[in-house]
Amino acid sequence: MDKALVGNSYCRSGRERRGLHWRGFFLAFTKTQRRRVRRVLDTGPQAYYSDEYSLFISCVALTTIVLCTVDAVLTLRLIEQGLYEFNPVAAWLLQQGVVWFFTLKFLITAVGVVVIMLHRQFKMFGVRGYHILVACMAGYVALVNYQVWMLL
Numbered sequence: 001m002d003k004a005l006v007g008n009s010y011c012r013s014g015r016e017r018r019g020l021h022w023r024g025f026f027l028a029f030t031k032t033q034r035r036r037v038r039r040v041l042d043t044g045p046q047a048y049y050s051d052e053y054s055l056f057i058s059c060v061a062l063t064t065i066v067l068c069t070v071d072a073v074l075t076l077r078l079i080e081q082g083l084y085e086f087n088p089v090a091a092w093l094l095q096q097g098v099v100w101f102f103t104l105k106f107l108i109t110a111v112g113v114v115v116i117m118l119h120r121q122f123k124m125f126g127v128r129g130y131h132i133l134v135a136c137m138a139g140y141v142a143l144v145n146y147q148v149w150m151l152l
Contacts, residue, residue: 060137061113067140068109074147
């Protein structure tokens, strides 16, 4: 046998590559494995998790969270002008205080976005999570546009 014995395992180069190394830590964040479907069998009704997210879906998620914050600010501006909050949960949060309103509105949206991003290939209500996230962003775009229109 001409294989080199390193530790308790054989390796071809004579050097154990499976040990801890700083490069492995860096590559864990940059060279992940499951970006998209690898096999034809994965495209069926069985959904999958992936390690990476496309730039588009990441931008959709970030835009949704930013629009949630803009919605909260515009809601407060509209209430100052004499309008009222139509959503009963948000109205109750406003009664608790502005900090509670901002915090819980942001957390509910952020947790929802993260859960949908993790399950973006899974079907929820007969629709893939990916499309639900895009629809949520479109809904926030429409809501913020309506609020800006009301402020003008």
